[in-house]
Amino acid sequence: MGQSAAKYAAGAALSGRDRGERGIDLAAHSRPRLRDAPAAWLLIIPVLLLFSVSVVYPLFETLRLSLFDIRGLAPPEYVGFGNYVQLFADPAFRNTISTTLIFTLATTAISVVIGWTLAMLCSFAPRQTLPFRLMVFAAFGVSETVSGFMWIGILRPDEAGLLNSVIGIFSPGFSYAWLGDETTALGALIVAATWSAVGLPMLLCFASVQAIPRSVLEAAYMDGAKPVSIMRHIMMPLSLPGVRVAIFINLLGALRAFDIIYILTGGGPVRATETIGYFMYRESMTQFKLGYGAAATVVLLIAVLVISIPAIAQRTAGAK
Amino acid sequence: MIHSISSRQGPRSLIAALGLTTALTGAAFAQDLSGDLVILNWQGGVDGEMWDELEAAFMEQHPDVTISELEIIAQGDARGGIRSALLGGEVVDLIINTWPAFREELAVSGIIRPMDEEWEANGWDDMLGQSWKDLGMIDGEVYGLTYTYGDRSAIWYDTEHLEKAGIEPPETWEEFLASFDALSEAGYAVPVGIPGKYWAHAEWFESLLLRTGGVEAAAQLAAHEIPWTDPVVREAMMKFKEMIDAGCCGDASQMLANDWDGVADQVFQADAMNYLLIGMWMNARAKNEYGLTEGEDYSIFQFPALGMGHDNTSTVDAKELNITTNGENPEAAQAFLDFMLTEEATTILAEYGYASPSTAADTSLLGPVQQQATAAVSESEVQFVLGDLLPGDLVDEYRVQLQRFLQDPSEENIDQVLAAIEAKAASAY
Numbered sequence A: 001m002g003q004s005a006a007k008y009a010a011g012a013a014l015s016g017r018d019r020g021e022r023g024i025d026l027a028a029h030s031r032p033r034l035r036d037a038p039a040a041w042l043l044i045i046p047v048l049l050l051f052s053v054s055v056v057y058p059l060f061e062t063l064r065l066s067l068f069d070i071r072g073l074a075p076p077e078y079v080g081f082g083n084y085v086q087l088f089a090d091p092a093f094r095n096t097i098s099t100t101l102i103f104t105l106a107t108t109a110i111s112v113v114i115g116w117t118l119a120m121l122c123s124f125a126p127r128q129t130l131p132f133r134l135m136v137f138a139a140f141g142v143s144e145t146v147s148g149f150m151w152i153g154i155l156r157p158d159e160a161g162l163l164n165s166v167i168g169i170f171s172p173g174f175s176y177a178w179l180g181d182e183t184t185a186l187g188a189l190i191v192a193a194t195w196s197a198v199g200l201p202m203l204l205c206f207a208s209v210q211a212i213p214r215s216v217l218e219a220a221y222m223d224g225a226k227p228v229s230i231m232r233h234i235m236m237p238l239s240l241p242g243v244r245v246a247i248f249i250n251l252l253g254a255l256r257a258f259d260i261i262y263i264l265t266g267g268g269p270v271r272a273t274e275t276i277g278y279f280m281y282r283e284s285m286t287q288f289k290l291g292y293g294a295a296a297t298v299v300l301l302i303a304v305l306v307i308s309i310p311a312i313a314q315r316t317a318g319a320k
Numbered sequence B: 001m002i003h004s005i006s007s008r009q010g011p012r013s014l015i016a017a018l019g020l021t022t023a024l025t026g027a028a029f030a031q032d033l034s035g036d037l038v039i040l041n042w043q044g045g046v047d048g049e050m051w052d053e054l055e056a057a058f059m060e061q062h063p064d065v066t067i068s069e070l071e072i073i074a075q076g077d078a079r080g081g082i083r084s085a086l087l088g089g090e091v092v093d094l095i096i097n098t099w100p101a102f103r104e105e106l107a108v109s110g111i112i113r114p115m116d117e118e119w120e121a122n123g124w125d126d127m128l129g130q131s132w133k134d135l136g137m138i139d140g141e142v143y144g145l146t147y148t149y150g151d152r153s154a155i156w157y158d159t160e161h162l163e164k165a166g167i168e169p170p171e172t173w174e175e176f177l178a179s180f181d182a183l184s185e186a187g188y189a190v191p192v193g194i195p196g197k198y199w200a201h202a203e204w205f206e207s208l209l210l211r212t213g214g215v216e217a218a219a220q221l222a223a224h225e226i227p228w229t230d231p232v233v234r235e236a237m238m239k240f241k242e243m244i245d246a247g248c249c250g251d252a253s254q255m256l257a258n259d260w261d262g263v264a265d266q267v268f269q270a271d272a273m274n275y276l277l278i279g280m281w282m283n284a285r286a287k288n289e290y291g292l293t294e295g296e297d298y299s300i301f302q303f304p305a306l307g308m309g310h311d312n313t314s315t316v317d318a319k320e321l322n323i324t325t326n327g328e329n330p331e332a333a334q335a336f337l338d339f340m341l342t343e344e345a346t347t348i349l350a351e352y353g354y355a356s357p358s359t360a361a362d363t364s365l366l367g368p369v370q371q372q373a374t375a376a377v378s379e380s381e382v383q384f385v386l387g388d389l390l391p392g393d394l395v396d397e398y399r400v401q402l403q404r405f406l407q408d409p410s411e412e413n414i415d416q417v418l419a420a421i422e423a424k425a426a427s428a429y
Helices: A002-022 A039-065 A082-089 A091-124 A127-141 A144-155 A162-170 A182-197 A199-210 A214-222 A227-238 A240-255 A259-264 A276-286 A290-319 B010-032 B045-061 B079-087 B100-108 B116-122 B130-135 B159-165 B173-185 B202-222 B231-245 B252-257 B260-268 B281-289 B330-340 B343-351 B368-379 B392-407 B411-428
Strands: B035-041 B065-071 B094-097 B145-151 B154-158 B190-192 B273-277 B298-302 B313-323 B381-384
Touching (some): A039 A290, A082 A091, A082 A290, A091 A227, A091 A240, A182 A199, A214 A227, A240 A290, A276 A290, A276 B079, B035 B079, B045 B330, B130 B313, B145 B343, B154 B260, B154 B368, B159 B173, B202 B273, B202 B313, B313 B330, B313 B368, B330 B343
Parallel strands (some): B190 B273, B313 B381
Antiparallel strands (some): B094 B313, B154 B298
16 A cells, blocks of 8 residues: 555656656556555446446347337347437427426526525524424425325316415405416416425535635625625625536436326326426337337436536536 | 946946046146136226136135236236336236237237137136127137126216206107207206316217118228228218217317226216216226216116118127237136136126126026116127227327317318318228
8 A cells, every 4th residue: 555655646747757758648557556456346347237237238128229110029130220200200209399498497497596685595594494494394204196186286277276276365266277277377387396396405505605604704794794795795796616517417417207197197288297207208108109209218328318418517626 | 336237227326326426526626726827907996806706716716826917007008018028028827808809919929829718618608608709800810818898888877867857868859859858957067078188088079980881880980991081981970070060079188187986986976977888898987987877876877779771780899808929827827717717707797787798697686777688788789899890000190190189070071071081091001
């Protein structure tokens, strides 16, 4: 161990000279290498195996399946990129793209804005508001299925629906099919999905605010800054890292949304709430067109990667 | 004690001995049955309870057999879950099935096998009529043993609603349409509950198709031997439009927000709707979940006569059992199929409100509603539920397009809806 450390130190000391003489950057070589610590493989191999089985294999299997036409339990037939061509020619799939965009952006934007606002308010609130914060965050932990059934009770189309009955206090006999009308179904779904998605942004932003050194806030206060100014000029800018992470996580969550759509609308009415996640399920599981569903999965994967790259790149840059 | 057999008592004793031997062999056979019997079940709720009771009764007869269920939890069409389970390597002995198209898919892929040998060995020809045998056949081989069937052209109603409106169950289309006003005047919000969220709105179209085009047209459409734009299909849609124009069903968004169980609640609990066209499982819900008395609190009438020459038709469904090729206990599977046709099993079915096609079934055990439905089926030319005969991707488009029709039942939209289904059908076969 001491020998290795000495070697790294020597490597670091020599690196400038070597770079100059040979034109080779030895900085990379100065990092600990696996061959220098063979025992590390014992720790890494199980993880690699698990990763291969649970991520790499399914990924390649999905890519492979997307090149086949599979209908029901019939044997697969190789069609190359035929599924992808068919996918983008399918009006139902094109419809899911716009629905997915609306659902994803709206859910993310609303949940992050509300979460951020709540975090700011909670920062000023006394300790006694802890149960409130816990309640908001608890919604994040509720299973989407349970949340879906709860929202069915709220949005059911008759007068027994909670929302209808509340409106009915002011307008007796009021009943509206929030989930049965194309114009309101997606909005209702966004509200339901947002409800459970607010907790995480609130927590992340609140954590960012809590990380602000107390001396900074005290100095601002001593300088006569008002709470609104402190919030605007100190807390909000310094909580932005939390906001960024929240946007990223909520964006990915909304993009992959399935459970709540399945429970609340089943993609309807008339496919008005069918996102890529639900389309993928419908094609793969209901109609059992596994190849076609896999092609939709690959498209969703690409969308997730595109969204993830800036966040990953930023994280990597931060690590450096 | 050994008795000699005299010549006079010989034949009788021989028969008795043979009978005893057979009985003993049977008993021995019954005793030999052991091990696990796995049934793939996708039915929950009251139906799930019925299955628990059936299985318990079988295990009581065969104490060495343990039945376990592979339960598929599904909303709507359970076929996806069943396929996943089977492809995922689950091994079951029996599959409960209700889709003829799916039976064929299972047979073609080698998951289920013909049961002609079992059929003959157990003498099921004596228990089930030829038409039931035909229903379970693919290319001349039997793959499915039907254990229950239902009238899907029956319209359910709350007897008190019709009494309050001062009307009798309508028999003709005109009477049916006229009843909407009477029911509205009696204070009910919506005469016909159409559950349009997933699939149940198609039931109306399917019975209308039968009444306008007969079983031949429905069969041809199921096989895509006539296009969806055919005048007979359009005629059925026009009748559907007539019903909506007469004020049957309220707002489209209300229809599209509800599945059949929600509408059933509206009819039998909230007294907000009056008619529901749905399968015979409604009987189990009405009896067991609403606690209503069959034939007194609720009843059915057969789809009204349109006077177009096909009023003796009904759409039906059936549930069957399929034997798998890789099941580990084929003997117990065979015994269970045989059990499902016995009086004991059919009595359990009857208690839950289900009719059995078995000749061992005591039809007097059936409630008045179920007897009415059974009589309607036996007197009708029947056609299997259209949706269960269509290829998977077509059936989805068909149901979505019917939702579009409910939103806009204009003639122009009917043409667009049928053209869209036909476009999908062109690639689905």
